[in-house]
Amino acid sequence: MLEKQNAERVGNYVVTPLTRTTDAGVTASVSIRRGVYDRIFRFIPAFACHAQAAQYALAQGRSMVLQNQLS
Template identity: 50%
Template sequence: MTQRTDTGHFAASLSIRSGTGSASHDRVFRFTPLFSTHRAASRYAMAQGLEYLRQPALPA
């Protein structure tokens, strides 16, 4: 996700949802770098999401 800031830059964030129904959980990550374009912010968020998915799962 991206959002335009008051200064005209773009902020990147990532939402990862797991589970279903009342057992669902949503993690939202907001990143500190600001970007001059929507596309750059979107690419950064996508790269961060892919990196998150590459991490080994924690034992249950």
């Protein structure tokens, strides 16, 4: 089950880190939403805890928005 963490507004987007516990550890995903549409990106690294995974996902999502990599 995905756990939503604290969302952050970056420009016109809302970036929400998501975490999930798996056999390999905790995995990270990020939701990047603008209006009613959102895109979900999953990341390969596994983490020891949900806080580390959420921090990584938020940083990656923020970077994608700021570097205009969503086109």
